[in-house]
Amino acid sequence: MAPQGSRAPLEFGGPLGAAALMLLLPATMFHLLLSPGLTLCWGSGFQALVLTALLVGLGVSAGLPLGMLTEMLLPLAWVATLTAFIFSLLLYLKALMAPASALAPGGNSGNPVYDFFLGRELNPRFGSFDCKYFCELRPGLIGWVLINLALLVQEAELRGSPSLAMWLVNGFQLLYVGDALWHEEAVLTTMDITHDGFGFMLAFGDLAWVPFTYSLQAQFLLYHPQPLELPTASVICLVNAVGYYIFRGANSQKNTFRKNPSDPSVAGLETISTATGRQLLVSGWWGMVRHPNYLGDLIMALAWSLPCGVSHLLPYFYLLYFTALLVHREARDEQQCLQKYGLAWREYCRRVPYRIVPYIY
Numbered sequence: 001m002a003p004q005g006s007r008a009p010l011e012f013g014g015p016l017g018a019a020a021l022m023l024l025l026p027a028t029m030f031h032l033l034l035s036p037g038l039t040l041c042w043g044s045g046f047q048a049l050v051l052t053a054l055l056v057g058l059g060v061s062a063g064l065p066l067g068m069l070t071e072m073l074l075p076l077a078w079v080a081t082l083t084a085f086i087f088s089l090l091l092y093l094k095a096l097m098a099p100a101s102a103l104a105p106g107g108n109s110g111n112p113v114y115d116f117f118l119g120r121e122l123n124p125r126f127g128s129f130d131c132k133y134f135c136e137l138r139p140g141l142i143g144w145v146l147i148n149l150a151l152l153v154q155e156a157e158l159r160g161s162p163s164l165a166m167w168l169v170n171g172f173q174l175l176y177v178g179d180a181l182w183h184e185e186a187v188l189t190t191m192d193i194t195h196d197g198f199g200f201m202l203a204f205g206d207l208a209w210v211p212f213t214y215s216l217q218a219q220f221l222l223y224h225p226q227p228l229e230l231p232t233a234s235v236i237c238l239v240n241a242v243g244y245y246i247f248r249g250a251n252s253q254k255n256t257f258r259k260n261p262s263d264p265s266v267a268g269l270e271t272i273s274t275a276t277g278r279q280l281l282v283s284g285w286w287g288m289v290r291h292p293n294y295l296g297d298l299i300m301a302l303a304w305s306l307p308c309g310v311s312h313l314l315p316y317f318y319l320l321y322f323t324a325l326l327v328h329r330e331a332r333d334e335q336q337c338l339q340k341y342g343l344a345w346r347e348y349c350r351r352v353p354y355r356i357v358p359y360i361y
Contacts, residue, residue, distance in 0.1 A: 015109075015114040022116075022200055022204075026081050026204065026208070046178065046181040046182045046184065048138050048142060048181070049141075049145075049178065052142050052146065056146065056149070066149065066150050066153045067150055067153040067154035067156075067157050068150075068154075069147065069150035070147075070150050070151055070154045070222065073147070073212065073219070076212075077208060077212045080207050080208035080211070080212070081208045083207055083208075084200065084203045084207045084208050085200070085204075087203050087207070088116060088119075088199055088200040088203045088204070089116075091119065091120075091121065091124050091131070091198055091199060091203070092112075092115065092120060092199065094121065094124055095115075095119075095120035095121035095124065095197075096120070098120070098121045098124075102121055102122060102123075103120055103121060103122065103197070104118070104119055104120060104121065104122040104195070104196060104198075105195060106118055106195065108120055108197075116199055116200055117199055117200045118196065118197050118199050118201055119196060119198040119199025119201065119202060120197050120199065121197055121198060122197055122198070123193070123198065132192075132193065132198040132202065133187070133188070133193065135198075135202070135203065135206040135207065136187050136192060136202070136206060137180055137181060137184055137187060137206075138181070139206055139207055139211075140205070140206045140207060140209075140210030140211050140214075141177045141180055141181060141210065141211075142177070142181075143210070143211030144173065144177060144210055144211045144214045144215055145174050145177050146211075147211055147212070147215040147218070147219075148169065148170050148173055148174070148215050148218045149170065151166070151215070151218040151221070151222045152166050152167070152170050155222050155225075158222075159225070163225050163226070164228045164230075164233055164307075165221050165225070165226045165228045165233075165307035166221045166222075166307075168228070168233060168236060168237070168307045169217045169218050169221060169307055169308075170218065172240050172300065172303060172304050173214070173215075173218075173304060175244065176244075176300065179244075179248065183251070183255070186251065186255050189255075189258065191332065191333065191336070195336065213317070213318065213321075214318060216315060216318060217304050217305060217307070217315045217318070220308050220312065220314055220315045221308060221315075224308075224311075224312065226307060226308055226309045228307055233307070236303055236306045236307060237303075239299060239302060239303040239306065240299075240300055240303035240304070243296045243297070243298070243299030243300035243301075243302070243303060244300060245296070246285070246292055246293075246295055246299065247293055247295075247296025247297055247299075247300060248296070249285055249292075249296075250285040250286065250292035250293040250295075250296060251293050253265070253266060253269075253281070253284050253285050253286070254281070254285075257269070257279075257281060261279065266284070269281055269282075269283045269284045270282050270283040270287070271283075272344050272347055272348055272351075273344065274340075274341045274342075274345075275341070275342060275343075275344065276340065278341070280344060280345070280348050282348060282351055282352060288352075288354075288358060289352065289354045289355060290330075290334075290348075290349070290352050290354070290355050290356070291326070291330055291333070291355060291356050294326045294329075294330065294356045295356050295357060295358075297322065297326065298319070298322065298323060298326065301318055301319040301322050302319055304318065304319075327356070330355055330356060334349075334355075
């Protein structure tokens, strides 16, 4: 955390950029939802996902028309956006009374627009309820798979059975969400939790952006069914499996090393000592590129889009957006790690020159 009285460098273009993003992000989401053919902390995150599945199953067995959810996406997106604005305002007002020690390094600029967007308070709580930790994964990810499921059910009602492409998109993304919620505690070491405040940027992203834009592939397939042969589907499954293998392998290696550097699975890895006492992994997955988990993420994003064919750019929006997001996040990571580890980080960058994609970037 920045020392009291100091100001962290402004990001996202400062107050003007923050104001623009608060308008641009919701506008982009609604534009995508209005695209042709798309208009029609308690327990663990994984337990919340299972509980949601059980409740939805009970509802469907009792006659709940889950497929009708697809006709309510636009009004639900409006409600989610309004909720994010109101919630962000409440968090901002709460942060005005928070002690200086509770403020985020980047959201304490003194500019109300910028601080509202980035979030003044690092981890706002109401009693023992941690708002940011709860919202970081659960509402958005569970809402995402629920929308996907509703789209699959609606396709079955329209065409007699879901298409192979729809099954692949639902399966791939359910695996991703289940993995994230099973390993929910790993989010505690991410930049969102340790550095960014909880303001409009994260609130809108968690409550609105994730469920309504990450489900674009399934939305597209409902209105634009794509024929998919088994050999092509097998190749797409292989692409997703490779991405998941890299993503999970890299994250598990990092998390295991953080918990217990003496664990047999990571004890033989080469490291660089830092002035903080921490060790930087310079072999294994983290000796290949500096962000191998990002590489796995992008490969999976490609696999989620491929079942939609190549006739339209819309299903590839997630891949393009996520590439830009991870490149920007990687740049923020680099700046923070350089400030934190100094010469040790420079040595790491010298020994691992590629950031995300080996021999390319």
